[in-house]
Amino acid sequence: MKKLRARLKLWLSTKNAEGVFGDGKWRLLKAIETEGSLKAASKKLHISYRKAWGDLNKAEDALNTALIDKQRGGNMGGRTDLTTQGKKWVKAYTKFRDDIEKAMEKAYKKHIEELAK
Template identity: 40%
Template sequence: MDLTRTTLRLYFGKLVFGPGKADLLEAIDSEGSISAAGRRMGMSYKRAWSLVEEMNTCFETPLVESARGGAHGGGAHLTDAGRAVLADYRALVSILLTDGAARIAAIGARVGGAQAGGAQVEGSQAEGSRAEGDVAQQK
C-alpha cells in the first residue's frame, strides 16, 4: 500500500497544530519573513500573521519573533521553542509513517468496493491534549 501523505493534527484546547502551521514555521525559517513565507504558501500576509499570532499566544513562549520592516529591513525568525515544536511535530509524523504503516495497511486491506484504493495518511511531510491522524481514501 502506498503511503504517500501524512496528516497529524494535534489538539491543545483551542489550538490545532497540524501540517499547515508546521509548513508555515518551516517557510518562515527559510524565508526570514512572515510575508515571504505566506507568499510561498499561497496565503495572504494577514492570514500568515494571524496564524503566527495564534501560535505565539497559545504556546508558553512565542514560536516566532518578528521585527518591523522599514529602513533596517525587519523580518522574522523561529525562536528555540519554535524550532523545537517544529522538530517534534516532524518527528511524530515520521513515527506515524514508519511505525504505523503496517496498521494503516491492515485497515486499508479491509476496505472494499468503491472505497478500495491506496491508503493515504493525509498531510505534509517536507484542546486538552489529543492527537489525531486523519486517514483518507485515495480514489
C-alpha cells in the same frame, strides 16, 4: 474502485482552544525558517499573509510561548525567524508527524489495500 490514497491531518488542542498547533502552523514555521520572512513564507505556501499572521498569533497565544522573533523596519524592511523554542517545536513535530505517517502507510497496506482492489 480506483487507487485510493490515505491522508491525514494532525493537530494539538487544549481544553479551550482547538487548533493550537498543527500541520498548517508546522509548515508555516518551516517556511519561515528557510525564507527568513513571514511574507515570503506565506507566498511560498500559497496562503494569504493575513492568514499566516493570524495563525501565528493564535498559536503563540495558545501555547503561551514565543515561537518566532519578528522585526519590522530596517535594512530589508523587516524579517522574521524562529526562536530556539520555535525550532524545537518544528523538529519535534516533524518526527511526530513522520512516525504517524509511516504508521498510516503500514496500516493502509495491512487493512485497506485489499478491499480497494
